[in-house]
Amino acid sequence: MTDARVTVHTEAGIDRIEPEVHGHFAEHLGRCIYDGIWTDDSVDEEGFREDVVELLADLELPVLRWPGGCFADDYHWEDGVGPREDRPRRRNLFWGQGREMIPEESNAFGTDEFLELCERIGTEPYLAANVGSGDPQEAANWVEYCNYDGDTELADRRRDNGREEPYDVKYWGLGNENWGCGGQMSPEQYAREYRRFATYVGTQSAHMLDYDLDLIACGFENHEWNHRFMEEVSDPKWGVEFPLDHLTLHHYYGRTMTVSESDEDDYDQFLVEALEMDHHIERLASAINAFSTTRDIGVIIDEWGSWHPEAQGGSGLEQPGTVLDALSAAAVLDIFNDHADVMTMSNIAQTVNVLQCLIETQGDDAFARPTYRVYDLYAPHKGNEAVTTSIETPTREVDDEELPLVGASASVDDDGEVYVTATNLDTRASHTVEFTVEDATGDDIDAQVLFEGQEPDLEVDADNADAFAADDLDVSVDGDGTVTAELAPATVAGISVE
Ligand code: AHR
Structure with missing residues (x-):
């Protein structure tokens, strides 16, 4: 029955489903990059995991965010360019510990490797610049290294490193979770930092490039925080218009539920938590609307998915890939479609081996997880008109x-x-x-x-x-x-x- x-x-259109809503996130965390996308973290070894690259290419992901996450606000991009054997080995405050708790980053995989990956799999890169421990000059220099076609030292450095043409990276995040790991800032403090960074990254780029960058600010699941951020960042007292194209937040769910030890009541609870995405999108859009009358600022959810108790720091945030997790991803993608009028991107966490990854590697094997199948099934929505x-x-x-x-x-x-x-x-x-x-x-x-x-x-x-x-x-x-x-x-x- x-x-x-x-x-x-079919006649009640909502808006175009931006393909970027099916985006992904890869952080230097545990085995996501090393042993996931890149064979090894040794600077002597060279190479992508071709099995993973093939799975990523088949998925046709529209956008990939990198290098973090919390990692981003403790990362200095210049450490990861140039001859691999000369790259400094650094401690990393956050996630380097994935394998055997080694809080170190070899920098074997850096900007040129990441951007080469994006080109190979046909995806748009989204770089997250360091606001917490970096400065605006470093962020602006990264844009210049990646995108400038002129005769400067940074553009030449890119050429010396083997890349003649600019990469034309469009998406730039200015900070990650700056209310927490990205510097423990109040919303007002982050709003000022955001404006400072956006001035250098956005204005400098406007003179260097013949296209606009999309600049992204990082919000919070606490919506009062977002409201205060938007109020401060948009305050007319600042006088000058500055670039802000998207505001993002992160929504993880399932923190207290180990799937293998749970029953159907727990599954229900988990799914309710996943569906809270709807509320977060609405609240984020309303914080934007309250202060932005003259321009379009899109909603991004640039980290989301299940995060179960098995995914501890020491485990490199690894957890099993289950049908239940995949089911929650499908429900969330439906929510994104219903909010096509405000959603400009999402990035599930994370691409390989970490949290609700789509691909897992075990030794020489690489395989699709159930969540990968959901993205495949939902792919026909990309670029359609949501109704x-x-x-x-x-x-x-x-x-x-x-x-x-x-x-x-x-x-x-x-x-x-x-x-x-x-x-x-x-x-x-x-x-x-x-x-x-x-x-x-x-x-x-x-x-x-x-x-x-x-x-x-x-x-x-x-x-x-x-x-x-x-x-x-x-x-x-x-x-x-x-x-x-x-x-x-x-x-x-x-x-x-x-
Ligand atoms: O995805 C794992 C972590 O979750 C990220 O580094 C951080 O941004 C978030 O808290």
Whole structure:
């Protein structure tokens, strides 16, 4: 019996789903870079992990954030350029400890290696500049090294290091979590620092480049902090207009829940926490709107995902990749679609081996985690027009909250083809869902499903990774184009409808 209904209002457009909303984040933390993307942290060894590069290229990620995270505000980019054997080995305050608690960074993987990776996998780089312990000159110099085509020492240094053409890096973050690891600043203090950095990075670049950079400020899950930041940064007393293109925050969930030791009530709680993303986007957008009347400032969530107790500092923030985590990612991507009018980017944490990574390496093996499959299934949304959905769904009480058991979002491509994604967030029972796509004939339907028959706590490894690939989903189609499907517990569906 049908117990949930999704109606897709194809004429009620929200906005374009920026492809960057499917972005990623790679930090010098644990085995994300060394042993994940780059073979080894030794400066004598050279090379990308080709197996990982291939998986990344297949995923067609639109944007990749680097080098942190907290790492970024203790990182000095000049340490990571030039001949590898001359690069200084540094202690790192935050995350260098991933392998055997070594708080050291070899700098074997630096700016040119990262930007080469981005070119090889066809992704836009997003560099996070050091505000906490760096200065505006260092940040502006990094832009010049990467992007300037003139005759300066920094542009020549890039050429000497093997790169003739500028990289044209567009996205520049000015600081990371400056309310915490990035300098313990008050919102007013960060607002002033932000303006100082934006002046040097933005104004200098305006004279050097024939295109604008996108400058990104880092906010907080505490929305009073964001409000105060926006108030101070936009205060007319400063007089001069300065670049601020996006404001970001980080949302992690599942901090107290080890998936393998949890039951269905815990799963519900976890999913409720993941769905709080909706609230954070709304609150961040409202802080922006309260003070920005004259320009567009986009919402970015540049770190997000599950963070379970197994992911401790000493473990290099590694945790198992499960169906449950992947399910939460699908629910969050649906939320992003519904906020296409404000969302300009997101970056799940992190790309390889760390937290809710998409790719895991075990010795010589590299394989896709269940969350990778979700990104694959959701890929058709990228660049489409998000459209409004109405959802009638059973819910479950979880403490003081309601967990909607069925979720969905939809988008339309340039040819009018509609793509609907849906989640059954109920880890206990199946739900039969009726999808009505306004104006569709239902003549051409393609439906796929992830995780059917798999337990929420099922963990991926090198041997079972292929079992998480999408299967065909059985659907029935009525004469009026209504599609009905039974979604098994903890599954994700992708349905294209003409
Ligand atoms: O992604 C791990 C860490 O989480 C990042 O370094 C930091 O920005 C956040 O607190």
